[in-house]
Amino acid sequence: MTFEEYVGSRGPALLRLARLLTGDAHRAEDLTQDVLARAYVHWRRIARADRPDVYVRRMLVNANNSWWRRRSSRELAVDTFAERPQRGDxxxxxxxxxxxxxxxxxxxxxxxxxxxxxxxxxxxxxxxxxxxxxxxxxxxxxxxxxxxxxxxxxxxxxTxxxxx
Known part of the structure; x- marks a missing residue:
């Protein structure tokens, strides 16, 4: 399987996993793009693995954990926004x-x-x-x-x- 075929078939699932891990659509897109860029460089070795999808998912989970450890983005997550609808809405x-x-x-x-x-x-x-x-x-x-x-x-x- 070529890298392009892999991304075409598994890309949406990887993006969904990243979205669920990060809780943020934009961060998920960045994370998925970074992981796929690193996977592309090593694709020959990854494609030879028994289960390349497990390997790439692991890369995604590890990259998410590394991002949290680094905190290099200095972003501050907040619970409320000015335009957020009230609970009653x-x-x-x-x-x-x-x-x-x-x-x-x-x-x-x-x-x-x-x-x-x-x-x-x-x-x-x-x-x-x-x-x-x-x-x-x-x-x-x-x-x-x-x-x-x-x-x-x-x-x-x-129970x-x-x-x-």
């Missing part, structure tokens, strides 16, 4: 979705990455572990912690023995 579903995304963005990087890869990209624990360079048990631990945190913040009672 949003319907119940949109308000709930906004609140859920706020909670997801507040999760630690690894927990957020596990949730995005599992529930939005529909990947299994083994594949997520390969992307994040950890064990499947660690993936399950991150998922449980993230879901427990979200349940507590949303006021949903947890004994429940699994994500």
């Amino acid at each position: 949003l319907d119940g579903e949109a308000a709930a979705r906004d609140e859920m995304w706020r909670l997801i963005r507040a999760l630690p990087d690894r927990q957020r990455a596990v949730l995005v890869l599992r529930y939005y990209e529909d990947l299994d624990d083994h594949t997520i572990a390969q992307i994040l360079d950890c064990s499947p048990v660690t993936v399950r631990t991150h998922a449980m912690r993230a879901l427990t945190h979200l349940r507590e913040r949303c006021g949903v009672p947890t 004994k023995g429940s699994r994500p």
Whole structure:
């Protein structure tokens, strides 16, 4: 598979993953473009891998984590904007979705990455572990912690023995 074919078939999915990891459409576009530029340089080696898509997704997750560590952009995220509609202006579903995304963005990087890869990209624990360079048990631990945190913040009672 050529690099152009790969980007044509997997580019939208990579952009969606970046959007879910960053929570910002513009940052996601920049992140995806940077990762694809680095992947292009090493495409021969990446294409020979058993699962090139796992490799590129891992590059995307790592690049997002590196950006947060560097904080070189000096951007300051804010919760409110001058033109933002008031809560009463949003319907119940949109308000709930906004609140859920706020909670997801507040999760630690690894927990957020596990949730995005599992529930939005529909990947299994083994594949997520390969992307994040950890064990499947660690993936399950991150998922449980993230879901427990979200349940507590949303006021949903947890049941004994429940699994994500």
